[in-house]
Amino acid sequence: MKGPTEAPQSFRLGYVTVLASVAALGGFLFGYDWVVIGGAKPFYEVYFHLHSPQVVGWANSCALLGCLIGSLLAGEAGSRYGRKKLLIFSALLFAFSSIFTGWAHLFSFFILWRIAGGVAIGLASNTSPLYIAEISPAPWRGRLVSLNQLAIVCGILAAQIANWLIAKKMPAQGSATVFAQSWNVQYGWRWMFTAVALPALIFFMLALVIPESPRWLATRMKTNAARIVLARIGGEDYASAELSAINSTLHQDAGVRLGWKDLIGKDLRNLLWIGIALAVLQQWSGINVLFNYAEEVYKSAGFGISDILFNIVITGAINLIFTVIAMTFVDRLGRRRLMLVGCAGVGLSHFAVGFAYRQGLHGSAVLVLTLCAIACYAMSLAPVTWVLISEIFPNRLRSLGVSVAVAALWSASFALTYTFPFLNRALTTAGTFFAYGTICFLGCAFVYCFVPETRGKTLEQIEERMTSSFH
Numbered sequence: 001m002k003g004p005t006e007a008p009q010s011f012r013l014g015y016v017t018v019l020a021s022v023a024a025l026g027g028f029l030f031g032y033d034w035v036v037i038g039g040a041k042p043f044y045e046v047y048f049h050l051h052s053p054q055v056v057g058w059a060n061s062c063a064l065l066g067c068l069i070g071s072l073l074a075g076e077a078g079s080r081y082g083r084k085k086l087l088i089f090s091a092l093l094f095a096f097s098s099i100f101t102g103w104a105h106l107f108s109f110f111i112l113w114r115i116a117g118g119v120a121i122g123l124a125s126n127t128s129p130l131y132i133a134e135i136s137p138a139p140w141r142g143r144l145v146s147l148n149q150l151a152i153v154c155g156i157l158a159a160q161i162a163n164w165l166i167a168k169k170m171p172a173q174g175s176a177t178v179f180a181q182s183w184n185v186q187y188g189w190r191w192m193f194t195a196v197a198l199p200a201l202i203f204f205m206l207a208l209v210i211p212e213s214p215r216w217l218a219t220r221m222k223t224n225a226a227r228i229v230l231a232r233i234g235g236e237d238y239a240s241a242e243l244s245a246i247n248s249t250l251h252q253d254a255g256v257r258l259g260w261k262d263l264i265g266k267d268l269r270n271l272l273w274i275g276i277a278l279a280v281l282q283q284w285s286g287i288n289v290l291f292n293y294a295e296e297v298y299k300s301a302g303f304g305i306s307d308i309l310f311n312i313v314i315t316g317a318i319n320l321i322f323t324v325i326a327m328t329f330v331d332r333l334g335r336r337r338l339m340l341v342g343c344a345g346v347g348l349s350h351f352a353v354g355f356a357y358r359q360g361l362h363g364s365a366v367l368v369l370t371l372c373a374i375a376c377y378a379m380s381l382a383p384v385t386w387v388l389i390s391e392i393f394p395n396r397l398r399s400l401g402v403s404v405a406v407a408a409l410w411s412a413s414f415a416l417t418y419t420f421p422f423l424n425r426a427l428t429t430a431g432t433f434f435a436y437g438t439i440c441f442l443g444c445a446f447v448y449c450f451v452p453e454t455r456g457k458t459l460e461q462i463e464e465r466m467t468s469s470f471h
Helices: 013-047 053-081 083-102 107-135 138-167 176-180 183-194 197-207 214-219 223-234 236-251 269-284 294-299 305-329 335-358 364-379 381-391 395-450 459-469
Strands: none
Touching: 013 053, 013 083, 013 107, 013 138, 013 176, 013 183, 013 197, 013 223, 013 305, 053 083, 053 107, 053 395, 083 107, 083 183, 083 197, 107 138, 107 214, 107 381, 107 395, 138 183, 138 305, 138 381, 138 459, 214 223, 214 236, 214 395, 223 236, 236 395, 236 459, 269 381, 269 395, 294 305, 294 364, 294 395, 305 364, 305 381, 335 364, 335 381, 335 395, 364 381, 381 395, 395 459
C-alpha cells in the first residue's frame, strides 16, 4: 500500500501542534497527579498515622489501581464515544478527585479519591497519545506524540516544585509531636493535591473546542467530518490520500463488530504481546521508584528532608531537559535505536547506583548516578514507549489495543510501587537496583529481537507491515 504523499511544508503544523498541545494537557495532569504523592507522603503519613509497610505501600500505590481501571475503560469507551469525549471526562475527574483527595479527613476517603484520580490518569494516559497519533502527519508523529511525554514531565516537575515550595512552610522540628501539629502535616499536603484543579479546568474548557480524531470519525463512517479535519491539517489532497489509506484498512472489516477477542486472534496476538512487553519494560526499568520513593532513596543516601525535596526538583528538571532532547531525535534516529541505547544506559546506571550503595558511597555520588538513570530514561523509554504503543495497532482496534497495553503498564507500575518497600528490606537498596538493572538489559535484548522501526511511516503503512509480518 502506498502512503499519501507527504510534503512537510504543506502541513499546518501550527494547527496540529495546538491540537496536540491541548490533548497533552491530559499528560500534564497525569504527571502532576501521579508524582505529587511523593512530596506529600512524609506529611499525610503522619496525619493518618500510617506505619506498616503494607499500609504505606497501599497509600502510595492505590492510585495505580485506578489507573488500571481507567485504562481498561478507555478502550471500549474510546471506540464507542470517541477520543474527545474521554479527554473532556478525564479533565472533570482530575478536577474533582484532586479537591476531594486534598480535603479528605479519613484515610478511607483519601484512598477512594486517590483511586478516582487514578482513573482519570488511566483515561488520559490512553487517550492523549492516541488522539495525538491519529491527528499527526507521519513525519512529525514521533515528535508530536512525544509532546505528551513532555507534558507529563512538566506536570511531574510542577508537582515537585509545588511540593518543595509548600514544604518550605514547615517549621523547625523540635519533636515528633511538634511535627505532627505543624502546618505542613495539617494543611500543606492538602494544597499539594488540590493545586491540580486549576489546570484541570483549563484542560476541560480547551478540550471542548478541539475536533474529534479523524481516524475515529472514519471508523464510524463519518467520512465528511473526517475529511474536514484532515483538510485543516494538510489540505484537500492530503485529506483525500489519508482517507483513501484509512478506508482501505477498514474495508476488510466493514460491517463486522470488532471487540476484545479480536485482539488475541492469530493476526494481532503478537502485536498485543509486543505492546504489553514494552509497557511492562517501561515500568520495571525501576525509574518510577526514583519519583514515588524519592524520600527513601535519598534518605538512605544521607540527605535531610529539605535536601531531599530539592533533589526531587533536580530530578524533575533533568527529566524535562532530556525529554526535550528526545523530541529532537525520535523522528531522526528512530524509535528502535533510542530504545536500545536507553535500556542499556538505564541498566548501567542502576548497576552503578547499586555498587555505590554497597560501597557506602552516599550523598552526591548517589544523586549523580540516579540523575544519569533518569536522563537515559527520559531520552528513550519514557517518550518512545508511548509513541510505539500508539502506532503499532491497526485503525480498527487501536483504542482497544492501546487500552490493553496501557492497562499492562499500570499493572506493572502497581507491582513496582507496591513491592519496593519489601524488596528494599529483603534485598537492600543495592540489591534492588541490581534487580532493576538486570531487567533493563533483558529489555534491551527484547527490543533488539522483536521491536521494528516505525519512523516516517503512516499509521496505515505500519499496520500493513506489522500485520503482514506475523502471518
